[in-house]
Amino acid sequence: MNVEQVRSAVLKLSVHNDAVLSEQGPHCPGSETLDIRHFGGEESIVRPAVTDMHFPEVVFPTSRVGRVAGLEKVRELVVEHHRLIWHSPLQPIFGGNEKHFWKAVELTADFHAEVCGGPKLYSERKGHPHLRERHFPFTIREKDRELWLDLYVQALRNVAFPLEVAEEYWRWVESLSIRMINRRTTFAEPVRVPFNHIAERLA
Amino acid sequence: MNVEQVRSAVLKLSVHNDAVLSEQGPHCPGSETLDIRHFGGEESIVRPAVTDMHFPEVVFPTSRVGRVAGLEKVRELVVEHHRLIWHSPLQPIFGGNEKHFWKAVELTADFHAEVCGGPKLYSERKGHPHLRERHFPFTIREKDRELWLDLYVQALRNVAFPLEVAEEYWRWVESLSIRMINRRTTFAEPVRVPFNHIAERLA
Known part of the structure; x- marks a missing residue:
């Protein structure tokens, strides 16, 4: 079994369990309107339309970040983040070829x-x-984004990214990263990680 | 390489290709508002919020379907559909244990x-x-649902499901099946297959 298969098996175990299903909210928006006592009646049950994935606004950084931090520091941050990724459970997402990986970085x-x-x-x-x-x-699940963000905080800290522009940079990557989720495993809206939740770890 | 790995590899090849990327629409809703010439300017670029997955209304069948078709015919249809699934590329989604599979059916x-x-x-x-x-x-991709629906049409035909109630039944499974998609591989809204598109195949 390779790492990807283990991840997949763990996911199946953790989700495909009736006990978990009933307790681990939230359920599908609108599901409470489905009255199962009315299955197969004379009248049709109608489930209303709903939307699932909501991508919040993304505010890009400005040239101020590059001026204050320096472009070399921005590049160093990206490299450090990916160094952490390569040694994390996210590695299988990036494939096995380290040379291709660093080219993409x-x-x-x-x-x-x-x-x-x-x-x-x-x-x-x-x-x-x-x-x-x-x-x-x-395949990028909600949990993969959460770990990716966590490694970003570590990288910001490891390269001593200037705090004056960390917030402007963070609000971009935090919101943009939600748009990379393409494998839903829960009805919960993706976790938001505002800058004031991570500021302490950077200080 | 097992079947799941082959599927995954084919998916990577077919999507991770710049030529395909630029020609195979549609792009993310709102992406045309991102003017890349303004990257790193004095002003922030703002990508507006968007939603990705839209689940249309689901109208459940009524007891009329069971009365006209017979409950045994409904069960036969489900079994036939899954017999086709077991011999299709969807089989890996259902796992390798045929006994568990038929219990779930x-x-x-x-x-x-x-x-x-x-x-x-x-x-x-x-x-x-x-x-x-x-x-x-x-893991259920848009294409997996399309194949699942296609096998449903075959099953309706194979069991000679009564045409008088096939539409009421179909409009339920067709709309409900969209809600099972949990792996997005395109921005395109899931394909709708109205009953009049399949009626000819059932006659």
Whole structure:
């Protein structure tokens, strides 16, 4: 069994259990309106339409982040984050080829530096980022994002990212990362991690 | 490589390709508002909030379906559908244990018979169906639902399900099945298959 199979098996065990099902809220929005006593009656039961995934607004950083932190610091942060990822349970999402991984990290560093006011290395090469779309091939669950964010906090701390611009940077990655979730395993809305929840860990 | 790994590899190849990315619409709703020329400017770029998954209304069948078709015919339909599933690329979703599979099919037949006016076998045993939740452990992509629906049409035909109530039954499974999708691989809204698109195949 490889790591991906273990993850998958653990997920099945933890979710496919009636006890968990009944206690571990929340249920589908609107499910309380389904009265099962009326199954198979003379009148149709109607479940109203609902929406599942809500992607909140994303506010991109400005050139201020690159000016204050320095573009090299932004790149260092991206590299450090991915170093942590490579040694985490997220590694299987990124595949087994370490050389390809670091090549992709370079591109990601180009993107983050550009977004923070640096040269247009990313957009000249790739155009529109279409990030959710680019992540479709990789199974990303709500919990994967949470770990990814947690590693980001560690990386911000490890590279001593300047606190004056950490909030502006954080509010971007925190909200944008919700859009990468493509494997739903719960009805719960993705966890929000506002900057004041992590500020203590950075100080 | 097992079947699941092959599926996963094919998915990666077909999606993780820049040419496909740029041509295979649609893109994320609102992505056209992101002007990449403004990355890293003095002003923040703001991506507005959007929703991704829209689950349309679900209209359950009435006892008329069970009266006209017969509850045994409803059960036969469910069994035939799953016989086709077991011999299709959907099989890995249902796991490798054929005995467990047929036990689950019995429960599904109880559910469908109850919804069509039969005895309350399912709800007395399981309570609220919470179907999306029960399917969370199993990775279900948009394409998997499309194949599942296609096999349903074959099953309706194979068991000669009475045409007078096929539409009432179909509009339920077609709309409900959208709520089982938990792995997004495209921005496209799930394909709708209205009854008049399949009626010809049943006649």
